[in-house]
Amino acid sequence: MPTVSFMNVSKSFDGVSALDRVTFDVDDGEYLCVLGPTGSGKTTLLRLIAGLLKPSTGTISFDDEPVNEMISQNRNAAYVPQQYALFPHLTVLENVAFGPLARGRPESEALSMAMKSLELVRLAGRPTAFPKELSGGMQQRVALARGLASGARLLLLDEPLGALDARLRLDLRHKLRQIVKETGLTAIHVTHDRDEAMSVADRIMILRRGRIQDYGNPKRVYDRPAGIFVANLIGGAAFLEGVVEATGGDSSTVRLREGVIVKTPSHLLTTNEPVIIGVRKERTRLADYNAENIIEGDVRETRFLGNSREYVVRLDNGDTMYSRQFQEGKNERFRIGDKVTVGFDRSDVLIFAYPPQGLGRELEIV
Amino acid sequence: MRGVSKAYGNIKALDDVWVHIEDKEYVCIVGPSGCGKSTLIKCVAGIIQPTEGEILVDGHSVLNVPIEDRKIGYVFQDIALFPHLSVKQNLSYGLAVRNASANTVTTVTNEMLDLVKMRDRSKSYPRELSGGAQQKVAVGRAIESGSHLFLLDEPLGALDALVRAELRYELRRLASDLGLTVIHVTHDQEEALSIADRVVIMKGGRVVEVGKPAEIYHSPQSLFTENFVGETNLLEGTIMEIAVTSCKVKVGTHMMSVLGKGKKVGQKVVVAVRPEFITLGSAVPSEWECRIKEVSFLGGLTRYTLEDDGGLEILAHVPSGESSSLRIGERTNASFGDGEHMLLFDYPIEGLGKELALE
Numbered sequence: 001m002p003t004v005s006f007m008n009v010s011k012s013f014d015g016v017s018a019l020d021r022v023t024f025d026v027d028d029g030e031y032l033c034v035l036g037p038t039g040s041g042k043t044t045l046l047r048l049i050a051g052l053l054k055p056s057t058g059t060i061s062f063d064d065e066p067v068n069e070m071i072s073q074n075r076n077a078a079y080v081p082q083q084y085a086l087f088p089h090l091t092v093l094e095n096v097a098f099g100p101l102a103r104g105r106p107e108s109e110a111l112s113m114a115m116k117s118l119e120l121v122r123l124a125g126r127p128t129a130f131p132k133e134l135s136g137g138m139q140q141r142v143a144l145a146r147g148l149a150s151g152a153r154l155l156l157l158d159e160p161l162g163a164l165d166a167r168l169r170l171d172l173r174h175k176l177r178q179i180v181k182e183t184g185l186t187a188i189h190v191t192h193d194r195d196e197a198m199s200v201a202d203r204i205m206i207l208r209r210g211r212i213q214d215y216g217n218p219k220r221v222y223d224r225p226a227g228i229f230v231a232n233l234i235g236g237a238a239f240l241e242g243v244v245e246a247t248g249g250d251s252s253t254v255r256l257r258e259g260v261i262v263k264t265p266s267h268l269l270t271t272n273e274p275v276i277i278g279v280r281k282e283r284t285r286l287a288d289y290n291a292e293n294i295i296e297g298d299v300r301e302t303r304f305l306g307n308s309r310e311y312v313v314r315l316d317n318g319d320t321m322y323s324r325q326f327q328e329g330k331n332e333r334f335r336i337g338d339k340v341t342v343g344f345d346r347s348d349v350l351i352f353a354y355p356p357q358g359l360g361r362e363l364e365i366v
Numbered sequence: 367m368r369g370v371s372k373a374y375g376n377i378k379a380l381d382d383v384w385v386h387i388e389d390k391e392y393v394c395i396v397g398p399s400g401c402g403k404s405t406l407i408k409c410v411a412g413i414i415q416p417t418e419g420e421i422l423v424d425g426h427s428v429l430n431v432p433i434e435d436r437k438i439g440y441v442f443q444d445i446a447l448f449p450h451l452s453v454k455q456n457l458s459y460g461l462a463v464r465n466a467s468a469n470t471v472t473t474v475t476n477e478m479l480d481l482v483k484m485r486d487r488s489k490s491y492p493r494e495l496s497g498g499a500q501q502k503v504a505v506g507r508a509i510e511s512g513s514h515l516f517l518l519d520e521p522l523g524a525l526d527a528l529v530r531a532e533l534r535y536e537l538r539r540l541a542s543d544l545g546l547t548v549i550h551v552t553h554d555q556e557e558a559l560s561i562a563d564r565v566v567i568m569k570g571g572r573v574v575e576v577g578k579p580a581e582i583y584h585s586p587q588s589l590f591t592e593n594f595v596g597e598t599n600l601l602e603g604t605i606m607e608i609a610v611t612s613c614k615v616k617v618g619t620h621m622m623s624v625l626g627k628g629k630k631v632g633q634k635v636v637v638a639v640r641p642e643f644i645t646l647g648s649a650v651p652s653e654w655e656c657r658i659k660e661v662s663f664l665g666g667l668t669r670y671t672l673e674d675d676g677g678l679e680i681l682a683h684v685p686s687g688e689s690s691s692l693r694i695g696e697r698t699n700a701s702f703g704d705g706e707h708m709l710l711f712d713y714p715i716e717g718l719g720k721e722l723a724l725e
Contacts, residue, residue, distance in 0.1 A: 037526050038497065135399055135725060165398050165553040167594055168724045174662075193527045199662050199669065219663045233528060235665040282666030282685070303535070303560045304579045306596040307642045307683065308666075324666060326642050326685055329707070330584040365529050366496060 003028045003154060003186045004049055009058030011044055018044040020210040021058070026188060031180055033197035034190045035233065036207035037365045042190040043082070045207070046156045049188065050079035062154075078152035082159045084143030086131040092118065092142050093127035099150035110149075117145035120179050121172070137164040141172075148179060155180065155187040161196065169193075173200050194234055198222070206230050209366070228276055228352050228362040237278040237350070238321040239359060244273045251346060258317035262293050264349040276359055278350035281310060281324035284342050286334060291343025297321070299338045309333075313342050370419035372405055372571075379405045380416065381571040392541055392548045394558035397568035398594070398724040403551045406568070407517045410549065412436050423515060439508035439516040439546075443523040446504070447492040453503050454479065454488040460511055474510060481540060482506040498529040505537065509544065516541070518550040522557065530554075534561050555595045559583060567591050584640075589711045592638045593722045599644070599680055600722075601637045602713065605629045612705065618676040620654060622702065626710035634713035643707035644682040646670065646692060650701040656680060658696050672700055 004026040011019040019041045026032050034042050047053045048060060051072035059066050067075060078099070086095050093114055100110035118124045121141035131139055140163040147155055160176065161169040177200040180187045191197050197204050198218045206213040206221070206229075214226035225231040228239060242254040245261060247269045254262045254277055262277060269275070285291060300320070301312035308326045311334060315321060321342045325333065334340055355362045372380040380402045387393050395403045408414040410421055412433035421428055428436055447456050458475040466474070479485040482502040492500055501521060508516065521537065522530040538561040541548045552558055558565050559579040567574040567582065567590070575587045586592045593600065603617035613629050615622045615637055624637055656672035659679075663669075663686065670692065672680045680700055692698055702708055714721035 037528075137399060138725070165724060166555055167398065167553075170597060171724075195527075195664065198664050218665075222663070222665050236531075280666070301535075304583070305556055306559050306579075306583045307640065326667065326683070330580045365498075365526055 003030070003063060004188070005061045005064070006048075007059045007061070009048065009055045009060060011041075011048060011053060012056050017210050019048070022210075022212055024205065024212060024215055026186060029181075029184055029186055031177055031187045031200060031202045032189065032205060033201035033203075034188065034205045034207060035192065035194060035197040037192060037233075039209075039366065040207040041210040042192075042207055043158055044210075046079065046158050046188060046190055049075075049154075050077055050156050051075045052079070075154070076152050077154040077156055078147040078150040079156040080143050080147040080158065080160055082162060084140055086139060086142055086146075088131055091128050091130060092123060092134070095131070095142055096145045096149050099146060099152075103151060105151070113149045113151070114145070117149040118142075120148065120175060121145045137168060140164065144176075148183070148185075153185055155185050155189075157187060157189040159191055160189060161191075169196070176200060198234070204234075206233060225350065228278065228355060228359070231278050231350055231352075232363055233365070235280055235282075236322060236324070237280045238319070239276050239278050239363065240319050240321075241354070241359060242275055242277055244269045244271050244275055247271060252351075254349075254351070256317060257319055260295060260315070260317045260319075262295075262349060263346045264351055265346055267351045269351070274354035276352045276354060276362075278352065279321060279344050279348060280350075281322040282308075282326075283348035284321060284323040284344045286311060286313070286323050286325070286340045286342060288343040289341070292345045293349075294341045294343045295321070296339065296341050299334050299336050299340055302332055302334070302336060311340075313340060315342065367406070367410070368420040368422070370406070370409060370416045370421060372402075372409065372414060373417045378571045380409070383419070383571075383573055385566055385573060385576065387547065387549065390545050390547055392538065392550065392561060392563045393566060394562035394564075395549065395551045395566045395568060396553065396555055396558045396594070397574075399553060400725060401568040402571040403568050404519055405571075407519055407549055407551050410515075411438055411440050411517050437511075437513040437515070439511050439513045441501075441504050441508050441516070441518050441521045443520040447500055447507075449492050452489050452491055453484055453495070456492070456503055457506055457510055460507065478506040478510050481509065481544075483536075496529070497525050498533055501525065501533065502536075505540070509540070509546075514546055516546050516548045516550075518548060520552055521550065522552070522554075530557070537561070559595065565595075567594065569594075584707075585709065589636060589638070589714060589718075589721050592709065592711070594724070597641055597681060597683075599639045599641060600718065601639070601678070602718070603635055603637055605631055605633045605635055607631065613710070615710070618674065618678045620674075622708070623705055624708045624710045625705050629710070629712075636711045636713055636718065638709040638711060639702050639707060641669070641681040641683040642667070643703055644680065644684075645701045645703065646672075646682055646684055646698050648699060650699040652699045653702070654680070654700040656698060656700050658692055658694050658698060661692065661694055672698070674700075 006022050006024050009022045036042050097110045097114035100113050144160050173196050203217050204221050205215045214221050214230040242256045245253040245255040250266050252264050252266050252269050254264050295315050297313040297315040300314045303310040308324050309328050311323045313321050367383050367385045370383040397403050409416045457478045458471050461471045479488050534557050565582045566576050583595050601617045603615040605613050606616050607614035612625050615624050656674050659673050660671035667683045668686045670682045
């Protein structure tokens, strides 16, 4: 039974559409991440679930019961906004215990729930501090603890880790998922950080301009994205323009610029159809002569990313591809100017119909 | 910066900071919030006056030079463009104020528009631009000021993750092309590692270490850095045997051979291994038998949380595809390799928690 379901929900503000005919289900106990650029409708979606906004059209249901008319307080959902508002005159512990107390839980139980939530967000050492004595990141964690302790079974999180330093965010996102899973909550977590979404979500929803672009588990969305925008948002890839050269059997071929031929998976393709192929950075190997596709080029740029190094390779036909190498260690295997081959297998190629408004528009992060 | 300190009452926001930056160098300063990184560049900019120490630019002290005469380009997170001026007018504002000739204004402004690739948006107003585009205009305006020293305080902080990752390379390219010296403050380690010539790691108002990105990530001098610049496994152990260039370390019930000199038998140590250097599977030597506790697919990598029989947790990042058959609950062998990627640190005097603290 889905906990939350949207049926053709739209929301517009003064005639400007923020969400456009959105339909989806969230299962009980599921961790959903909503990923999309600024302005894509993520926060509107959360506020609709929280009951802070009413849909312009369409139906929102909880456990199959329509809730369009239900007031926010009765929805049993804890909404943690991006701009968290803590009570300035209450201590950290009092802020967190406020929800369960207001719901009439006994004080001892409320306090123990609050302490447990504070431990989870690593603030158990500061229960008597007042919000103004804490950093922005700490205050955000207090807000998160308040949501966790509220006893609501649906957690609505708007960029819950957004105000934190990158390193702390990395630690806490795994913790956050763990808490949600251990306590059996259903979570809807809005973020613009693709790594965060991939690592915590059971399913990811990709929004753009108020519409759902894709919805599925991280592996499916990564392996078989619904479109170029999704493929780009979910993981870096090179996107190259080409024309279908031949189709047949379990393999097709695509002709890139300057007649470079790439073997691709079979798809519902027509000969001479213009297409875009996408090849992910981490799916290409440099100087690997066993790959099914081998294209020559030279290294234009190397980017050290800590756990990996990314090579930007300009192909001889003028196109650019990327290769991300893990486990390379301290020294670069290739240097700027080196001639290399970029290798990848047929199954590593994503194929998309040529977008009506051009490739550039699909790659814009708006 | 020579021995720069800044005290607010008893609190030292900066504590004896020494940093030397070369001409045309791109230096990133990273550290957890409150580490003093922003205070440091505000001292260079002249917005904050240090309590002690000296700041020299091209060998000359700048402490008594007023902000407006320091000839420094300064870009910060909260974009401050003039909302009522177009992109072009924002870019030419400084020139106009300095009474440049009409010709110069046109030439330089067009140059800036090309540099930040905004020529087709020259007539737009800030509110019509995305955050990334606004930040590009802010950078262009700072460059237009003609200074060669640039201070960037979280210049990409307000942007979407993907936009940020693209823009950082553009920023770096611009700095190289124009021969700028840049000090760039960020809380994002990956941003720092990917574009800096050198990275300064700060904590509690002090410089922890300075190094090239690959050194900082793969062979840091301190445990704090090892943990701060990326995920890692930190295994507490005791030195059992010492050879010329390596030691035998007991970690839980395991005996590990780790490269390292100058340790004593019986000494407490921490062995560090990055998750991407751990290999899993039945083909791997059975040094560590583990149970798979958690699996999460990250795209290029799959993240495994493992636990050995002694309850020790290990994190492994395996290229997706190499281990796709491993599932939660299964047992597998984990290998740390031949020791090449293991680092040996003395156990911190004040404890591991305090050493690694991010705030």
